[in-house]
Amino acid sequence: MNKKIYFLILFVVLVFSQVFVFNNILFLGYVNPYLYIAFIFLYPLNKNRFLFLFLSFLLGLSVDFFLDSGGIHAFATLTIGYLRLFFIKVYLKKYEIDYPFFKLHAEAFGKVFNYVVTLTLIHHFILFSFANFSFQNITHVLLNTLLSSVFTLLLYFLAIFIFTKKQ
Amino acid sequence: MQQLIYFFQKFKYFLFFLMLQFIALGLSFNNLNFQKSKFVNSANAVTGGFYNKASNISSYFNLKEVNTSLLEENRLLRTQLHQNKYNNIAIDSTIIDTLKYLQKFTYTSAKIINNNYTNAFNFLTINRGEKHGIEKEMAVINSKGIIGVTDNVNANYTRVQSILNENSKLNARLKNSRYFGTLQWNGKDYNTVQLIDIPRQAPIEIGDTIETGGKSAIFPEGILIGKVINVNSNKTVNNAIDVQLFNDMSNLEPVYVVKNLHKIAIQSIENIQDE
Numbered sequence: 001m002n003k004k005i006y007f008l009i010l011f012v013v014l015v016f017s018q019v020f021v022f023n024n025i026l027f028l029g030y031v032n033p034y035l036y037i038a039f040i041f042l043y044p045l046n047k048n049r050f051l052f053l054f055l056s057f058l059l060g061l062s063v064d065f066f067l068d069s070g071g072i073h074a075f076a077t078l079t080i081g082y083l084r085l086f087f088i089k090v091y092l093k094k095y096e097i098d099y100p101f102f103k104l105h106a107e108a109f110g111k112v113f114n115y116v117v118t119l120t121l122i123h124h125f126i127l128f129s130f131a132n133f134s135f136q137n138i139t140h141v142l143l144n145t146l147l148s149s150v151f152t153l154l155l156y157f158l159a160i161f162i163f164t165k166k167q
Numbered sequence: 168m169q170q171l172i173y174f175f176q177k178f179k180y181f182l183f184f185l186m187l188q189f190i191a192l193g194l195s196f197n198n199l200n201f202q203k204s205k206f207v208n209s210a211n212a213v214t215g216g217f218y219n220k221a222s223n224i225s226s227y228f229n230l231k232e233v234n235t236s237l238l239e240e241n242r243l244l245r246t247q248l249h250q251n252k253y254n255n256i257a258i259d260s261t262i263i264d265t266l267k268y269l270q271k272f273t274y275t276s277a278k279i280i281n282n283n284y285t286n287a288f289n290f291l292t293i294n295r296g297e298k299h300g301i302e303k304e305m306a307v308i309n310s311k312g313i314i315g316v317t318d319n320v321n322a323n324y325t326r327v328q329s330i331l332n333e334n335s336k337l338n339a340r341l342k343n344s345r346y347f348g349t350l351q352w353n354g355k356d357y358n359t360v361q362l363i364d365i366p367r368q369a370p371i372e373i374g375d376t377i378e379t380g381g382k383s384a385i386f387p388e389g390i391l392i393g394k395v396i397n398v399n400s401n402k403t404v405n406n407a408i409d410v411q412l413f414n415d416m417s418n419l420e421p422v423y424v425v426k427n428l429h430k431i432a433i434q435s436i437e438n439i440q441d442e
Contacts, residue, residue: 020221030285049180057187061194061207066217068209068283068290068326070198071191078191082184130195132287133333137354 007043011059014039019066022155030144033151036063037123038159040081041116045088045099056081072130079126080119091115105164117153124149199288201318201334208319208326209281209292215324219294222280226420233420240310272387275299275424277307280324284416287354289329291315295424296323306386306425312413313337313379313390314422325424331357331416338380339392339410344369347380350392350410357416360393363405371398377410384433387425 014036022033039059043052060074067073088094091114094102104112124145132141175182194207209215226233277299281292295301297320307314307327315335319326328335333354339362340347348365362377375395381388397409427433 019217026285032285050183053180053184053187057191060191064194064207065211065214066209066281068198068207068281068292069286069288070196070205070207071194075188075191075195078184078187082180132354133199134287137287140355 003044007039010042011039011055015059015062015066018063023067027151028147031147031151033155034124034127034148035152035155035159037077037080037120037152038156040077040084040119041104041156045085045094045102047096047099049085053078053081069131072127075130076123076126080123083122084119087115087118091118105160113157116156117149120149120152120156121145124152199334201328205319205326209290210296210319210321210324210326212321212323215280215292215294215321218280218292219324222278222294226278229418229420232418236310237421243310271427271429273426273428275301275426277325277422277424279419279422282417282419284329284331284357287333289331290318291327291329291419293325293327293422293424294323296321296325298322300426301325301424302426304385305427306390307422308386308390308425309414309419309422312392313386314414314416314419316385317424329416330360330412337386338382339377340380341365341369341371342376342378342389347382348406348408350377358411359396360410360412362395362408362410365406365408367406371395371408373398384427384430384437385425387427 018034018036022035025032036059040056043055046052057074057078060077061071063069063073063077064071088102091111092107104115125141128141128144128148194205197203198205198207209218275295277293277295279291280294283289283291291307291314293307301317301320303317303320305317307317313330315327315329315332316337317325318328330337330350331352333352336349336351338347339350346366346369348362350360350362352360365371373395377392377395379386379388379390379392391413393410393412393414395408396411399407
């Protein structure tokens, strides 16, 4: 029960911080971090995935509502929400038995880094290709993906470093 | 049958994922279509309300600039007012029938509470809606130039399709020679828009002023847009000219929504000719 409330608060805080803070940074005129996808990384693994898939769709959609982007955030977030388990298997070698005891940041940093970087790049690439909606400015899409990913990852690991308790 | 149930059992997550994915895709495509009304937009009561609250706080930071620009606009309008009086005396011999209904446009003041200018398809949100008489396809302007066209209207808030949207196309002309073309945006620089399909014989110099052409039922005639900064001198197919906007689209606040009272009359005539 405690955990459910925690993730509900996290959901709301991430959406609002994205819409009112991170979306107004515009570093170099156009680079924004998209930190709300931290929800996808932090949400506990479950055998039943319906709730999680629906939540990741809802997370993207709530950002879409504010940013007038139709459904592109929902599309990108849902995609990495679905691919999450696959990359957990590939990078972290965790299977269904390990899910209840799994804690992302108790794992080795290198593996976690690979996992987070892959999902962030996929999300940002889908997001910017859909936002651009044509093949004309493909260099712009790639550059934006790269710069925004670096920004997001920097903020994500910084936040994790600050908010996790030291043993 | 058992095979079918087994199939659903095995791929239930993937099918659920696909279903949500199709919904998201549908919403994305729908968002780019100007004719359709949208479910996902920032003009609804919840998002509009939050944006309004945030804008109430952040608007204090550029109060000074907004005041200066409003003062400048007042000065301009006062000057025009006196010119008008003088003209009226000069053409005293013509009879002006004041009972005739001469007004063509009405203006509603509004405030931009959400501004986007970094994407390829940008939208703004303003704090006026159906309650204040806003409808779909009305022009949004400010003292320096054009801003966009209203798109989705809710009770209290309206979404505006910015001119910085790759789907926006509007009629514009050169101020001195009255040759007209279509104004659109290529999605790159938010200070520069493109004027295309201008006739090749039109004399264009760098620094020429571009204004709205008045050949649409949305924008009034002669609203300023920007100045020419780059001429391709007939090297491209559509003869595109780069136009720098007078407006700084990244820093907008008070705007006017223009209602054309003759819109229905104009459109009904245009539709008859089409048939």
